[in-house]
Amino acid sequence: MRQRRHSRQILLGTAALTISVLALTGCGGSSESGGEAEQQQDAAAAFEGRGPINYVSSRDASGAAQDSIDKWNAEHPDEQVTFIELPDSADQQRQQLVQNAQIESDTFSVLNLDVVWTSEFAANRWILPLPEDALPTESMIPATVEAASYRDTLYGAPYYTDGALLYYRTDLLEAAGVNAPPTNWEEMTAACEKVLALPEAADMSCYAGQFDKNEALTVNFTEAVGSAGGQVFDAEGNPTVDTPEALAGLTQLTEAFEKGLVPSDAITYLEEQGRRAFQEGELVFLRNWPFVYSSLTATDGSSDVVDKFGISAVPGIGDNPGVSTLGGRNLAVSPFTENKATALDFIKFFTSEEESKARLDKSSRAPVYPSLLEDTAVVEERPFYPTLLESLENAQPRPKVVQYGATTTAIQEEAYAALTGEKTPEQALADMQAKLEELSAE
Template sequence: MRWVRVAGRGLLVLAVVVSGYVSAGAPATSGSGRGPLTLATAGDLTGYLGPLLAGWNRTHPDEKVTLAELPDSADESRAQMETDLREDGAGRFDVLNIDVDWTSQFAAAGWIRALPPSRFALNSFLRPVVDTATYAGRLYAVPYVTNAGLLFYRKDILAKEGLRPPRTWTELERDARDVAPKYGLEGYAGQLLTYEGLTVNVAEAVYSAGGTLLSEGGSAAAADSAATREGLGFLVEGVREGWIPEAALTYKEQESKQAFEDGQVLFMRNWPYAYAAADSAGSSVAGEVGAVQLPGPDGPGTSVLGGSNLAVAAHSEHPESAERLIAYLTSEPVQRQVLTRGSLPPVRASLYRDAALVRRFPYLPKLRTAVLSARPRLKSPRYDQASLVVQAIAHDALTGRETTASAARRLARELAAVAGS
């Protein structure tokens, strides 16, 4: 996952008493598995994570946490984590805030510790998020933030046209092609630059069409199918026909969010964090932002399950403190602050039914539904290689270098090589 800037930076320092949480006892020592920690995460540009850790540090003086901010780019932060984890005991990171799709890879490599499920309130989490933290039947991380893609739209423009938000690809294509130009707008923006976001956008299109790219566990390819051709074709045809602007081929999350905030596009696929910024003062579309589930061929589609998990580095000298910190960060009071201060979707199921939170974040019920029906990106111990394959081939299809049918066959062939390598 990638941390991104949103409105409303949280400056409140929290001193939280966590229900059921054991406070610090005897002075920490490395022999007891307790002591100071370093938490590694992609750049915390929201400004909310530091105050959360300050709350921990004030009540746990012998187990203070130092925040190690890595680059904003998911690919770059993963590379730095991998370098640290390969240090054979010399690494400096204790707790890792990792993309949900890295869990299998890190666990298979022996870089992170198996964790005791009984220590964490897993039965209080949204059901699908727990699966992202497991590998080979064991818990190797704890869900911290979840995510599912949503379709953002201009409420004012659809109201003028007497239209409801699109539920199908046909409706989305029609409105993006016919309605958007009437108001001087582009039709639809996703994240189609050749990076991790392209893997997400392609996987969501294929999943929405009823297909998949890799078999369960990542042991075989399943990409050469009618569903892959339909899903990838939806994006390819959008670019070719112009209702997906060519500029979208250069967009990551921030660029597409900015285009929507600036009133340049009618529809946008993005993560829920984009709602707070788009609907706040300074945005040209404030007060006119709606969000629904992603559309599919015949009705609501399927999102990729995003977010991040907290894992303990295998070489950490203070695994007891690391587990205690994870329990703190995934407690209900802190998860509430993850949402209200960081605009990031929490993993605690109860927060999605909290009336006060729903009033403040009206997309929460739709997001809950999207998360419950979402699917992992590519659950594979060779995730990074598989993702690069998807990005390269999808880019060739989107830019007209390869037909959709040829791209589907190539995906199957090259993903099979990754799965068997």
């Protein structure tokens, strides 16, 4: 066995070696030849090896994923699955997954990947193409299958899908005389002025998204641009952030910080920090994903907003409707794991409609099966699903590019510089456009 390491600390200890490997290793995958593709297909058709495997994912706050793993382990005593937990930060998750692949370690078996990493991991041969009949893709939302594919080949198993939602305090809006959730930033600002004037809203802030220099910032920036009527890349894959619409979107965010509508510490927020702030009664409005719903509705005393919040679509800017970034996750098999047959069978089990429905008891992750999104009993327990479907219908994908790591880094750096006042929005977008054009030309 190569480098069987079950400790994240040991894995992190290889960082220095990995950085050297990264410096010396080219991407190469984007020029994959037909012969290489056929070899990958042959590998996919020969999923062999049974025994223990490791499932690698971000933290399972709800415990729903662990329930599925426990069920599998009870039925497969010789093919136990161990959960290896990665950091909350998407960028740190990706970094560790890339490091593991670059040194061809067999520590990671089944990878939980953000949908935007599929092209990069597939092109670099860090994940295996799946057999055509491995999954019931005809029963899944088509967009989730597309997001799990590269060059018309399925590389991932759609796990869950995501669209952004706006969580808001119904009790405070009602007390302030605001009768409906805002449809745009102007209405949200006006509502906040009324709410924050209430004695019970003392020390609260208006709004927060996720603004740390991380993948979450790419998402929030992309949504702001889309909600102002623009787009980060056009249909041909050309960067388009040197537009009035992109400027309107970024300016909306920078002014929200400058005017105090967004708390200053939100510059460090990821999804969990925002969830806690809203759950603890510190925010009137929160942009986040569906998964926080379970925590917000918890009746164990951990949530201060039970029965006090509503959910709507993210706000637009000006006359434009709010636009969500398409989110979600796929599960994929590492080519370096020894027990590929077990890994594939576990993915089939874990992403099945039956297990997806079972996890809804604990998790608010949106399933990739339309039948569940439309199920009367499910919607009764998850009344925000119709709103989520609206969000998904208006959603825009992030750039589906092989060099996604460099692309998202460029977006984050310039958007963050604008939010922190290091650059004006105009300068940040001009610099972002130049960086993205350079990457597109490579």
